[in-house]
Amino acid sequence: MNSPMDFLAKSLAIAEMELRKLFRDPMEVFSRAVQPVLWLAVFGQVFSQVRGIPTGNISYLAFMTPGILAQSVLFTAIFYGIAVIWERDLGVIHKLLVSPSPRSALVFGKAIAAGFRGLVQAAIIYLIAFAMHIPIRSNPSAVFGVLTSVMLGSAVFSTFSLIIACIVKTRERFMGIGQVLTMPLFFASNAIYPLSLMPEWLRAVARVNPLTYLVDALRMLMIEGGQGAHSLVVNFTVLGVVFVLFVAVAARLYPTLIE
C-alpha cells in the first residue's frame, strides 16, 4: 500500500488540486510581482551607481537579479502555511488526515504545488531582466537549471512555512512570525551583497541559511558570467537535504494541527 508509486500518486493528487485552485484565482501570484520590480528598477538602479560592492566581473544589477528572484520565492513561499491554517479552521485537513494517505504525501504534494507557484516568479523576473537589458543566460539547460532551483527553493521554504503553521496554529501568530522571519532570512544571505562583505557572525548565519545556496545556484545558472561561492552540486545537495528534512518534520507535525 505504501509503495513509492503510491506515495507519488497521492502527492500528485494533492498537488493537482492545489494547482487547480491557483489557476482559478491567480490574482495573488501576480500581485507578488510588484515587489521584485521595485527592488530591481528602483533599489538596483540606484545601487548600481555605488560601485563599492565587489560583484566580480558582472554589474551590480546582474549580481542582484538572482538574489531578487530568490527573495521573491522566499517571500511568497514563507506565507504558504497560512492556507493550511485556513484549511484547519474549515475542517478540510480533518478529511485529509483520516484518509489512508501517508502524511508525508500530503506535505510533499503541497510542496510540489508551491514549486509550480515559484515558476510564475521566475517568469516575472526573466521579463524584468529582459526589459532592463540584464545579461541573462538564455540557453535551454541554463533556464532549466534556474527553473529547477526555483521549484526546489519554493518547496523548501513552503514546507518550512508549513512547519511554522503546525506550531503556531493561528493566523494572527503566523502572520507575525512570517513577517519577523522574512527580512532576517533575506539579509542574512548573499542575495544583494556577497558573503565576502559580511562580518564574521553574519557570514556564519548566512552559511546555514538555505536561501544562500538558492541564490548561489541561481547566480551561476541565470547570469552571463555569474560566479558562485559553491559548486552547483553543493548547492543542490544542501537544498535537497534540507527539503527532505523539512518534509519529515512537517509530516510529523501535520496531525498535531487538529489536536
Next chain:
Amino acid sequence: MTDSGNDAQHAADGRAIETVQLTRRFGEFTAVDRVNLAVPYGGIIGLLGPNGAGKSTVIKMLTTLLKPSDGTARVAGFDIVQAPAEVRKRIGYVPQLLSADGALTGLENLTLSAKLYGIPRAERKPRVAEALRYMGLTDSAHQLVKKYSGGMIRRLELAQAMLHRPAILFLDEPTIGLDPVACLSVWDRLRALNREHGMTILMTTHVMDEVDELCDVVAILHQGALAASGSPAQLKAALGEAATMTDVFAHFSGGSIEAGGGYRDARQTRMTARRLG
C-alpha cells in the same frame, strides 16, 4: 476493502467499535474518562451529551486523529494506536466543520478523495459518478462547492466519506446549521447508507428529533464519562411513560444543558452553521 471483505470481518470479531477504558486528558483536564463502548455492526448509534462532554474527542480518537492518553479502542477490528492505517481504510468521517473544499467543484472534491483512498484508476470514474448520483448531486458536479447550498455540501461530504465503501461511518453533528428540508435529505441518505450498504454509523448530535428518527442505540456522555446507553425506547421507558428524548438527555447530563462548551465551542458551532446555512 470489498463488501465481502467487510462481511468476513463482521464474522471474525463481531464488533464495529469496541473501547476499553478509553481516556483522553488535555493537561489537567480529563475530556474523556474511561469510556467502555461495544458497538455491533449494522446499527446507527447516537453519541449524545452537552457541549464539552467529550463527544468530539471520542470521535477524534476513534478516527485516529487523536491518540488516547489511556485505554484502548478497536475500530473495524483494528487497534486505533497499533494499526491506524488499517482503521483509516475502513472508516469514513464527516467532521462537524466544513470538510469539502469550496474552491473546488464537487467532482474534483470526490476525485481527490478517490485518489487519496487509492481507488484504482479504472474504478474511479464510475464510483465517483455513482456517489454523485446517490447523493443527488449529478447536476451540480461541475459547480464550485462554494456555490452549493448547506444541504448539498453535507451530501457531498457524505459522498466523499462513502466513496471507498467504509464499514463504519463517523459523523460529527451531521445536520448542524441545516434547514429542516436539508435535514430530511441528509437523514434519508444516512438511512439509505445504513440499510442498502450496511454501513455502521456513529454520529454525535444535539437534535433529539434526529435521535428518534435515526438511532437504534444511544450513548450519553456526561463530563467525559458514559452516563447511560441503550435504545431510545429503553431509555425513555426507564424515565417514565411520557418521557421524551429531551427528558432523557436532561436527566443523564445532570440537567445541565447550559453547562460546558464555552467560547471556543460556541465559535466553532456558529462558524459551521454560518457556512452551511
